Amino acid sequence: MLSFFLRRLATFIPTFLGVTLVAFMFIRIIPGDPILLMAGERGMTDERYAELMARFGYDQPLLTQYFNYLTGIFRGDLGESFVTRKPVWDEFFTLFPATVELSLCAIFLAVIIGVPSGIAAAIHRGKFWDQALMSTALTGYSMPIFWWALLLIIFFSGILGWTPVSGRLSLMFYFENVTGFMLIDSLLSGQKGAFGSAVQHLILPTIVLATIPLAVIARQTRSAMLEVLGEDYIRTARAKGLSVFRVNGLHALRNAMIPVITVIGLSTGTLLGGAILTETIFSWPGIGKWMIESISRRDYTVIQGGLLLIATVVMLVNLVVDLLYGLINPKIRHHG
Amino acid sequence: MALLEVVGLTVEFKTANGQFRAVDAIDLTVDTGDIVAIVGESGSGKSVSMLALMGLLPWTATITAERMVFNGHNLAGLSARERRTIIGRDMAMIFQEPMSSLNPCFTVGFQIRESLKTHLNLSRRERQHRAVELLDQVGLPEPEKRLAAFPHQLSGGMNQRVMIAMAIACQPKLLIADEPTTALDVTIQAQILELLVELQRNSDMALVLITHDMGVVAETAQRVSVQYAGQKVEEQPVLPLFDAPAHPYTSALLAALPERSSGRHLASIAGVVPGQFDRPAGCLFSPRCEHVQPLCHEQVPSQTQRDGASVLCHFPLDRQGRPTHARQDHDSQNQNQNSQTDVNQINGGMQ
Ligand SMILES: Nc1ncnc2c1ncn2[C@@H]1O[C@H](COP(=O)(O)OP(=O)(O)OP(=O)(O)O)[C@@H](O)[C@H]1O
Ligand code: SF4
Ligand SMILES: [Mg+2]
Numbered sequence: 001m002l003s004f005f006l007r008r009l010a011t012f013i014p015t016f017l018g019v020t021l022v023a024f025m026f027i028r029i030i031p032g033d034p035i036l037l038m039a040g041e042r043g044m045t046d047e048r049y050a051e052l053m054a055r056f057g058y059d060q061p062l063l064t065q066y067f068n069y070l071t072g073i074f075r076g077d078l079g080e081s082f083v084t085r086k087p088v089w090d091e092f093f094t095l096f097p098a099t100v101e102l103s104l105c106a107i108f109l110a111v112i113i114g115v116p117s118g119i120a121a122a123i124h125r126g127k128f129w130d131q132a133l134m135s136t137a138l139t140g141y142s143m144p145i146f147w148w149a150l151l152l153i154i155f156f157s158g159i160l161g162w163t164p165v166s167g168r169l170s171l172m173f174y175f176e177n178v179t180g181f182m183l184i185d186s187l188l189s190g191q192k193g194a195f196g197s198a199v200q201h202l203i204l205p206t207i208v209l210a211t212i213p214l215a216v217i218a219r220q221t222r223s224a225m226l227e228v229l230g231e232d233y234i235r236t237a238r239a240k241g242l243s244v245f246r247v248n249g250l251h252a253l254r255n256a257m258i259p260v261i262t263v264i265g266l267s268t269g270t271l272l273g274g275a276i277l278t279e280t281i282f283s284w285p286g287i288g289k290w291m292i293e294s295i296s297r298r299d300y301t302v303i304q305g306g307l308l309l310i311a312t313v314v315m316l317v318n319l320v321v322d323l324l325y326g327l328i329n330p331k332i333r334h335h336g
Numbered sequence: 337m338a339l340l341e342v343v344g345l346t347v348e349f350k351t352a353n354g355q356f357r358a359v360d361a362i363d364l365t366v367d368t369g370d371i372v373a374i375v376g377e378s379g380s381g382k383s384v385s386m387l388a389l390m391g392l393l394p395w396t397a398t399i400t401a402e403r404m405v406f407n408g409h410n411l412a413g414l415s416a417r418e419r420r421t422i423i424g425r426d427m428a429m430i431f432q433e434p435m436s437s438l439n440p441c442f443t444v445g446f447q448i449r450e451s452l453k454t455h456l457n458l459s460r461r462e463r464q465h466r467a468v469e470l471l472d473q474v475g476l477p478e479p480e481k482r483l484a485a486f487p488h489q490l491s492g493g494m495n496q497r498v499m500i501a502m503a504i505a506c507q508p509k510l511l512i513a514d515e516p517t518t519a520l521d522v523t524i525q526a527q528i529l530e531l532l533v534e535l536q537r538n539s540d541m542a543l544v545l546i547t548h549d550m551g552v553v554a555e556t557a558q559r560v561s562v563q564y565a566g567q568k569v570e571e572q573p574v575l576p577l578f579d580a581p582a583h584p585y586t587s588a589l590l591a592a593l594p595e596r597s598s599g600r601h602l603a604s605i606a607g608v609v610p611g612q613f614d615r616p617a618g619c620l621f622s623p624r625c626e627h628v629q630p631l632c633h634e635q636v637p638s639q640t641q642r643d644g645a646s647v648l649c650h651f652p653l654d655r656q657g658r659p660t661h662a663r664q665d666h667d668s669q670n671q672n673q674n675s676q677t678d679v680n681q682i683n684g685g686m687q
């Protein structure tokens with residue numbers, strides 16, 4: 001198991017370096033150079049230009065620049081935003097918890113509904129429940145997200161008035177940012193109603209963000225279960241006189257979960273990379289919204305740093321998924 | 337009363353092209369301590385008939401039988417829940433592919449203890465103890481260590497031993513082994529068969545051994561049921577069967593045995609078992625039978641007796657291996673008429 005872990009870790013390092021290279025090149029291949037971009041419409045004198053080139057190290061050879069960039073990364077220095085003048089690193093870590101909170105809620109919802117639906121569909125293959133569940137999943141999968149979000153907002157916020165339209169918390173509350181997770185911080189604050197408000201704000205974005213992963217997980221669970229249910233060892237399990245629940249829920253599910261875990265992990269990775277549409281629609285202060293805003297402001301250091309951080313998060317999640325995969329699949333654990 | 341008594345077992349599958357009869361009115365009686373072999377080529381319904389008894393067929397299968405009684409239970413009338421208390425305990429089955437028949441996600445020990453836990457009232461420690469004992473019994477060295485292994489860490493032969501250990505865990509009265517050695521190396525095949533026979537001998541367990549290997553039959557079985565295209569075409573004790581097969585199909589199977597072939601070429605039966613779309617009229621074996629007569633194409637034969645053998649043929653072979661109509665021809669001038677009356681007599685005798 002340890003060697004499996006080390007081997008997976010070893011593949012992580014070159015991938016990470018590759019991503020840094022892409023992020024490094026990104027700012028150098030865009031038309032114009034970053035200093036001129038920083039100056040914007042106003043322009044600048046030649047002396048000022050040379051001074052800035054030297055200050056940011058753009059006058060050095062490319063290899064030296066890359067080396068400086070790398071050492072910067074390991075010191076936690078990703079540069080400053082052109083717009084806010086705040087370190088990219090700080091901005092990221094202020095916003096990231098909001099994305100994590102929303103993503104985890106969405107994945108949780110997708111798993112607790114998607115997996116049982118997939119199992120039910122597989123067991124009732126070809127019958128009413130299968131068709132009902134799978135056509136719902138297909139609808140969810142193919143629905144345009146913004147349209148779906150608008151429908152929910154119109155119905156739940158507009159007509160019923162149950163949920164707020166945007167943000168993470170009602171303005172009535174204010175408390176210290178301890179963990180950055182509103183669900184936890186609101187409880188820690190001890191303010192009455194704060195937790196309820198946080199939950200209310202989470203509901204719609206969670207549903208919207210969970211829709212596609214839910215559909216994918218349900219379909220993947222169904223097909224994995226169908227495949228597994230036809231295996232010889234399921235016949236063996238039934239021949240042992242085991243209950244239907246044990247055959248489906250233990251012998252079949254345990255094997256079917258192997259591909260499903262991968263899908264869950266990959267979806268988590270994608271969501272943690274920032275849900276641009278959902279965060280924008282619900283004004284959710286996460287990194288998806290941050291990225292889209294920095295793109296529209298041409299805040300290149302933020303885009304560069306943000307890309308690197310998001311890619312790293314996704315890669316880390318994939319690494320964890322790989323390790324989990326090894327943990328639940330004995331064949332991988334021993335040979336893979 | 338027999339341990340297992342099956343009369344007229346028929347299994348039909350719902351397929352895209354209508355009903356397909358995979359098992360056609362099979363009879364099978366097994367007594368405590370018996371070893372019965374079921375032989376026949378691929379597709380003759382051996383597995384399906386046994387899976388029907390175990391209740392392991394998919395929902396597309398329709399099972400009917402005049403009688404299907406095991407150990408006093410009417411298998412046809414059992415609910416799924418009641419059946420689950422019998423299968424895996426009193427009636428167990430092992431399969432052809434040991435590598436894929438064990439769950440890759442659980443250790444061997446888990447899978448054996450699970451059988452014990454399902455049917456017997458043992459404590460955790462007793463189950464562990466019994467699992468070690470079982471692996472020892474099926475001849476796996478270092479049983480404690482093996483219990484912690486996953487199936488992919490063991491060889492095919494070892495996995496089949498594990499399957500056997502799991503099947504005999506609750507000391508079943510009947511063990512059905514569906515081609516237990518087909519997927520294994522030749523040397524391992526002999527060991528596994530030996531193990532099965534030994535386990536059977538040391539208990540009063542009955543063994544139904546499905547195989548298409550006549551050599552295996554000769555070495556292990558007491559009684560043989562020969563199946564062809566879903567029908568039982570012959571049943572005899574093993575010695576007389578090898579000595580004097582009554583059905584042309586059995587005779588052809590025996591002639592195909594390497595040690596029996598005369599000359600350099602291995603005799604084999606030309607043609608294949610008819611499937612859903614090429615079922616002939618009359619006798620199902622008629623397209624391949626070397627003793628076929630015009631009548632065989634027209635009329636479905638019925639079960640007859642020939643000194644101790646039950647056989648499904650218009651013209652069963654006599655002890656000299658000659659079809660009955662040949663003898664009749666010898667006695668009579670009018671061949672056609674005679675074989676016709678001969679058959680009528682046989683049929684009449686049955687009713
Ligand atoms: N689930 C099923 N649906 C439809 N037809 C089936 C099904 N299972 C088996 N059959 C058909 O029933 C017939 C008998 O199959 P069976 O597996 O019993 O043969 P067998 O005698 O065990 O052969 P083998 O020696 O290859 O194991 C075959 O023609 C097979 O295609
Ligand atoms: S009935 Fe006719 S075709 Fe069929 S096995 Fe007997 S002799 Fe051959
Ligand atoms: Mg078979």
